Amino acid sequence: MRDAVDYISRHRVAAVVLFLIAFPWLMPYEALAINILIFGLFAVGFNLLFGYTGMLSFGHAAFLGSGSYFAGMAVVHGSWPWYAAIAAGTLGATAIGLLMGLLAIRARGIYFSMVTLALAQCVYYIFYQADRWTGGENGLRGVKVSAIKLFGVELNFVDPLTKYYIVLAFVALALWFVSRVLASPFGAVIETVRENERRSAACGYDVARTKLVVFVLSAAICGLAGTLRALHLSVVPIDSLHYLTSGHAVMMCLLGGMGTFFGPFVGAAVFLYLEDVVTTWTKHWMLVVGTVFIVFVLFFPRGIWGSILHWVRRGDA
Amino acid sequence: MRYGKFLALSEVSVAFARNTLTAIIGPNGAGKTTFFNVISGALRPSYGRVIFDGRDITGSPQHAFARMGIAKSFQITNVFPQLSTHENVRVAVQMRRARFDILTPRDSLTELTDKADQLLATVGLADARRRPAADLAHGQQRCLEIALALACEPKLLLLDEPTAGMSPEETVAMMDLIVTLAGERTVILVEHKMKLVMGICQRVIVLHHGELLAEGSPEEVRANAEVKRVYLGQGV
Numbered sequence A: 001m002r003d004a005v006d007y008i009s010r011h012r013v014a015a016v017v018l019f020l021i022a023f024p025w026l027m028p029y030e031a032l033a034i035n036i037l038i039f040g041l042f043a044v045g046f047n048l049l050f051g052y053t054g055m056l057s058f059g060h061a062a063f064l065g066s067g068s069y070f071a072g073m074a075v076v077h078g079s080w081p082w083y084a085a086i087a088a089g090t091l092g093a094t095a096i097g098l099l100m101g102l103l104a105i106r107a108r109g110i111y112f113s114m115v116t117l118a119l120a121q122c123v124y125y126i127f128y129q130a131d132r133w134t135g136g137e138n139g140l141r142g143v144k145v146s147a148i149k150l151f152g153v154e155l156n157f158v159d160p161l162t163k164y165y166i167v168l169a170f171v172a173l174a175l176w177f178v179s180r181v182l183a184s185p186f187g188a189v190i191e192t193v194r195e196n197e198r199r200s201a202a203c204g205y206d207v208a209r210t211k212l213v214v215f216v217l218s219a220a221i222c223g224l225a226g227t228l229r230a231l232h233l234s235v236v237p238i239d240s241l242h243y244l245t246s247g248h249a250v251m252m253c254l255l256g257g258m259g260t261f262f263g264p265f266v267g268a269a270v271f272l273y274l275e276d277v278v279t280t281w282t283k284h285w286m287l288v289v290g291t292v293f294i295v296f297v298l299f300f301p302r303g304i305w306g307s308i309l310h311w312v313r314r315g316d317a
Numbered sequence B: 001m002r003y004g005k006f007l008a009l010s011e012v013s014v015a016f017a018r019n020t021l022t023a024i025i026g027p028n029g030a031g032k033t034t035f036f037n038v039i040s041g042a043l044r045p046s047y048g049r050v051i052f053d054g055r056d057i058t059g060s061p062q063h064a065f066a067r068m069g070i071a072k073s074f075q076i077t078n079v080f081p082q083l084s085t086h087e088n089v090r091v092a093v094q095m096r097r098a099r100f101d102i103l104t105p106r107d108s109l110t111e112l113t114d115k116a117d118q119l120l121a122t123v124g125l126a127d128a129r130r131r132p133a134a135d136l137a138h139g140q141q142r143c144l145e146i147a148l149a150l151a152c153e154p155k156l157l158l159l160d161e162p163t164a165g166m167s168p169e170e171t172v173a174m175m176d177l178i179v180t181l182a183g184e185r186t187v188i189l190v191e192h193k194m195k196l197v198m199g200i201c202q203r204v205i206v207l208h209h210g211e212l213l214a215e216g217s218p219e220e221v222r223a224n225a226e227v228k229r230v231y232l233g234q235g236v
Helices: A002-010 A012-026 A030-050 A061-076 A082-104 A109-129 A160-183 A185-195 A197-202 A207-233 A243-256 A263-278 A285-299 A303-313 B032-039 B062-068 B085-097 B110-123 B138-151 B168-182 B194-200 B218-223 B225-230
Strands: A147-150 A153-156 B021-025 B070-073 B156-160 B186-190 B203-208 B211-216
Touching (some): A012 A030, A030 A207, A061 A082, A061 A109, A153 A160, A160 A185, A243 A303, A263 A285, A263 A303, B032 B186, B062 B070, B085 B138, B110 B138, B168 B194, B194 B218, B203 B218
Parallel strands (some): B021 B186, B021 B203
């Protein structure tokens, strides 16, 4: 059993993508599956900073939201093609990540978290006020992409299943990238920063620069998730930038397992599925999800996926 | 070195010759750790300069020291707890040998893995390579500290009480290791257990109340009247 798990670990991207290819058939409807893909990617991007580098940001909605807005504005105001919009959204979010990172990295621990929260609120208000461009509190509407032309093939983006697989293509690419980074020499440096900053610096690593690079990479991944969300929903709600969305990223990672590659995805899936299911019974879905969350943090600190992995691997010398 | 109103170190001017083993000793509160932190890059001195190999490195950031060839081990064990013993050393070796890289799988860089295995063998931790560093016994963790310091291929090795908390057998093994290492590089040792250092060092520096009390060969220091007065009854 453990050999199987180790094999899957070594080919983790392929395993996850295969699972995600089959995923729509496990979900009651495709829109939920697409939402899980997008927020799964958001959580994976966030986890790069949180689980692997050990930095808790309360401001990651800034990247999801600005990714959505830049992509949305490119389509609505500039009539840009879909691929340019995705690029614009991702680059825009990355730029905001660089600015926020430069300011936030100087702070440590809880102060870092507070600074990211404050900076994300600044981003929220800037987008809120620029309502000529962003639609203000009504959000940005009309982000319509109905067809995607790829290598001469025209794909119907409106059909939910087609949309799912197009989004999956981008998510798969991003997951491959994150996996490579984590397995690279730089990935090892990231972990030393989480484990012991003093020791990392004493060994010769520029801790501040490492933190900044990870911050920017994390912002880029979350920005990409944002662009996909804008195209999926055809609107960009102002809530994309709200601190509650930042909180969702934290919860999804803790629920799924912050120290693992696939954990954030599992956390996103459970969180969104529960939200979907529970809202059919009661409008107090947050109470139920919140209770589940508390139970996990108290009794399964490794998260769902982290606990599963640990249970399978226990007894390892 | 001034902390607010407290002058932890004053007028301490010392030079260290290449490839020698020097010990810094002194009673508690003498300023040994402050001195160590200044020469190892953890503290910027309030006055004065730190010169290495002819270069003024005062105020350089901590990470620049290892790159320049100055490595240190901490008094309180500072390793990467959740990483395996092997990975601890491998990532330390990586600093010197691999450039910034976000795409190559690190497991394919066998040069680093081999070098890490070599260092683990040098400090006697080859058997423990898979275990998380946090699970190692205290003495083993001290050895891991040394391996981490050696990983950056230093010209100067700074050791802050490397035998702290070790059993007598472990202490002897550590001292033997240090003598071996001192043959090929400059080593500066901060130690509490004076009997240990007297036998193996070429030079001894004695600090007291933040000032330089005496310096010279172990015999000279042992015969020094001031040193005797300070350490009266402590069996120099």
